[in-house]
Amino acid sequence: MTTPIKHLIFDMGGVLIRLQWHQQASLLLGRDVPFEQIHALWGSAQSTHAFETGQLDFDAFTDALIDEFQIPLSRNDVQNRFRAMLDADFDDAVPLLKDLKADGRYTLSLLSNTNPCHLAMVQERNTIWPLLDRPFTSLDFGLMKPDPAIYRAVLNALNAQPEECWFFDDGIHNVEAARAIGINAEQVFGPEDIRRVLKEQGVFG
Missing domain, CATH: 1.10.150.240 (Putative phosphatase; domain 2)
Incomplete structure (x- = not known):
């Protein structure tokens, strides 16, 4: 039997926010x-x-x-x-997160390699940040993707099993590292890709 998905984990730059x-x-x-x-x-x-x-x-x-x-x-x-380097939110980032939030079945988390400068910019915008249940960054753990330890730290913080999670990142090495420890993961380049993957996998939409 397929393990129910409980957690959706998103990278930030290139996934929810455009990058230059x-x-x-x-x-x-x-x-x-x-x-x-x-x-x-x-x-x-x-x-x-x-x-x-x-x-x-x-x-x-x-x-x-x-x-x-x-x-x-x-x-x-x-x-x-x-x-x-940090550009505006993708047009569908906030609507996507709001739709998933309204669905109510998933914990919405962030896992981003970021820094105090860009993090402060995102928090000051106050757009995607309030819609995330568990925003994790490299600053929280002193680790960076694709180090396997950062994925294990997130799973521990969420009290989750790898197969209960879907992870979305624009970096293929980050995706492969997540898959290597059993997390469902896909390389994406914005909210439209996320919606497509969730629909194809029968998770949402």
Whole structure:
């Protein structure tokens, strides 16, 4: 018998919120960075890993990023481009979350690699954040996707079994890591993809 789904877990950037990640990262680094390489580059950089696990403040991160990648820009210019990486919500993000909330069968959670700068921007918007029951980030655990430990930490916090969860992320390595420990997971690029997957799987819609 199929295990009932109880938890829906969403990445944030590229899934619920549009990103200008590729454009701004390429401008910062002075070279075009293919989309499929962005996640790996970002996750492996010492400066970004420290920032997104709560070890550096914004200024210290900026200085470390400039040093690590030899960026020929001022701290202020780098920080402005960094803020610009986070774009507006996808048009259907809030309606999707409201529809799932009204359905009442699922806990709606977030699992995002993020940082104090972008997190504050999202919380100040007050759009998707109030609709999430359990918003988890890399800052909460001092870990980043695709480390298997962060998925186990979320399952523990939710008191959930892997097969009771669906996880949606735009990064294929994050999706594969979730699948490796038994979580249902799919690579998506916005709310329309999420709705399609939920319908195809008989979860919602």
